[in-house]
Amino acid sequence: MPEQLGFDLPGITALGRADFLVAPSNAVAVALIEGWQDWPGRKLVLSGPAGSGKTHLAHVWAALSGAEICEAQTLAAQDIPELARRSVAIEDVPAIAGNTEAETALFHLHNLALAEGNALLFTGEAAPGAWHLELPDLKSRIEGTQAASLHLPDDALLSAVLAKLFADRQLMPKPDLIAYLILRIDRSFAAARRIVAALDAASLAQKRPLSRQLAAAVLDKEDQLAR
Template identity: 30%
Template sequence: MSTQLPLALRYPPDQRLETYVAAPAGALPQLRALATEPAGDWLLLAGPPAVGKTHLLLGTCAAADATGRRAAYLPLAAAAGRLREALDALEGNDLLALDGIEAIAGNRDDEVALFDAHNRARAAGTALLYAAREQPDALALGLPDLHSRLSQCTRITLAPLDDAGRREVLRQRAQRRGLVLEDAALDWLLKRVGRDLASLTGLLDRLDRASLAAQRRITVPFLRQVLGFD
């Protein structure tokens, strides 16, 4: 008998709907409804890299799981070239979150597999949540019927965070780790380490370990020492 993993192990605690910063108006209620209501729907998140598409897909899956619904997340890049097999294995879920449509664009077999899975999901009442770097019209899809199905989705466009948004994300994620990042330390990080949130989140884990080992608060001098800016 398989053991059901606890929610916190299946989906990272940083990636919940309630932890997403600066969502477009109405986006979070739409995603919560998709996660919790039994009637299936179509939603498509579009935006450039590092705007939190995966965060919202995983957060929606976590919200579905929390209500006892079955959800599955699939990064399409990981299944490119064998998408039909991967999608067949996910049948029976209440929600499918499919990330990175651009990864299979131009591969006819994968496009047909996604089109077929979309139709089966709709017939079964399975909710569908897609993510792509571009809107359907800009994706290099070769299958007109797939383009048509994706174009029928309700679309949510995500934009990069400004500095205030990045600051808030870092502050929240630090607090969940029990870290205190003062404004001066946040400013220093954002100016010198880069603005990619995935890299910054990984850096928080490193700083957490270093702070515990040294028994020191995370100050600008400590950041300079740990990150080799002395």
Template identity: 45%
Template sequence: MREAPKQLTFDLPVDPRFEREDFLVSPSNEQAYGLIERWPDWPDNILILKGPRGSGKSHLAAIWAASAHAWTVDAFEVTGDKVPHLISNGTLAIEDADRAEMDEAAFFHLLNLARERKAFILVTCEKSPDGWGLRTPDLLSRLRLAPIVTLDAPDDALLKAVLVKLFVDRQLVVDTTVVDYIALRIERSLSKASDVVAALDKEALSRGRRVSRAIAAEILGTAQDTEENE
């Protein structure tokens, strides 16, 4: 029997939704969410938000930035000539502090200026400052003084809820058994869940069929083979 021809599909971008109402609270992130909600009643003017890739750090940073009217920059954008301007807003979110080549002198100056002017700084990272490979002892000491709140990898309930939401965002009707099947077999990461849903959407559309457990098994099997070969 000849296989039905696949439909032509287009990779239309689906922008991530980083609104407050889109953040799903669970035991893995409720402490971090609570502290973000408490702003400006923080224990310090600098807060470090730590968690593995795909744990929701950027989403929480976006929620805080919206409520605090903060600018958001990547860590590599913190350079000496920009420090006074970055602090001038009074609130600043710095993303991926441990994943970029950092201008340590500029970062140290920024933290000092923030404390002097009582500006608030939110820093996201995957590792604690001791694991950033910093070469400036004074900067490391200053970061060690900042409180750290940790997001854990999503638990089962959160991962399933996120999968359901991702399918709904794409207007896909998927059986709960498919969601359970996927949740048991993917990395505990919100970004991985997003990648898998996007791949399933594309494949199901190309076949002109609903997302099924059989299609999920194919996509997950292909993804696993690709990861093992890399």
């Protein structure tokens, strides 16, 4: 049977606080984000592996504080005095390691934003000591900042995330499907989003219900494409 052609309507990633599920792997970081007005020196470093929720929490903090969010790699092209007029979340700071212009821009943003009474959030995968920043004054300021770590979701959290992602698409999988998936996908929120989207698309295209059999076929296809 030929596959049905479906409309490719990507789901909107929900980045609000209500969409961020709290578990032991992220509870400390969430508490610090929610208590941002008490940060020592009005700044925080948020670290964690890809897919652990850094970007989501950065958006949560931006909603709470009115902060701007920008990628570190764009800083050299930014109007730093203007950007420093509000709180700022700078994402993926390790990406500018060794880039003198970008590191200098971040150093000036750090000083100007704090002088204006604003707050700063820095994100990166590793702990700040492994960011390999080369500008000594910037490096010392970042490494002297309070830090919070996110960890990859455990089985309970990943199960809850999958259940919510299915529910957001008005899908009702059998309970054994989620148990099947958490043993076979990467332990990250990004992987959970990908598999739910792929299963939704496959179910529509093939006119098949959500099942372990469909999941096995989708995972096998993704594995082949990754090789």
